[in-house]
Amino acid sequence: MRLGLTISRLAAAVVCNFAIRSSAEPSFDSKFSASDLSALQQLLQQYADKLAAADFQGAWSLLAPNAKVTFTNKLLGGTPETASTQAEFVAIYKKASFEGKLTQSLSKATLLSTSPFSVQLDGTVSTDKGPLPNTPATFLTKWVFNGDHPGPGKIVSVDDQIVSLASSTPSSNAQTSSPSSSPSTSQVPNQSPVKAAPAPSAATSAQSGGKIAPVQNPSPVKAAPVPSAATSAPSGGS
Incomplete structure (x- = not known):
């Protein structure tokens, strides 16, 4: 029992430290105006509301056409996944939150001792819509589940926070290719x-x-x- 509590505390500390580091001071490009950033925040808020309602098609419609969404789930191995179609977009979210894979991963880390609990994903969204076309925005998505086993309708809230904003796609590609540090x-x-x-x-x-x-x-x-x-x-x- 003590070992389980120790593991759960350590795992929770890791998640908290990750949240603090990710939500540090945003590094916005100075050439973007406050109104542009505000509009993009509103776009992400609408995006988060759609996800909280499990309306994946509606969330994708806010980004399409020619949208690319890249997610890195730290709790599922940290492998980046990029969605460029609605089907891929829906598949990523269902795999991450609705089909139990995330629950199993959390169970191994004994993070399910607290309810509600939160899960965080790094994401990069590039969209042709909105005030900043073709501008990737890297954000932190925080999922808050009510219950020990996430499933359809169990999401309490989804909070998107922009942590960086790039003015060109090559910069985002350079960031997403950071796992290529292995060479x-x-x-x-x-x-x-x-x-x-x-x-x-x-x-x-x-x-x-x-x-x-x-x-x-x-x-x-x-x-x-x-x-x-x-x-x-x-x-x-x-």
């Missing part, structure tokens, strides 16, 4: 053999054997001049 780790192994080439040479030879072989080949070349002592004799004769 940077691939560069670290390339540097470590350079520092300690003799020790891991056997292991690295499988990867860069072509590079290590030329290094070992010169050593026989140096061994070959050893017989050149015979040639040094004629030089001595001269």
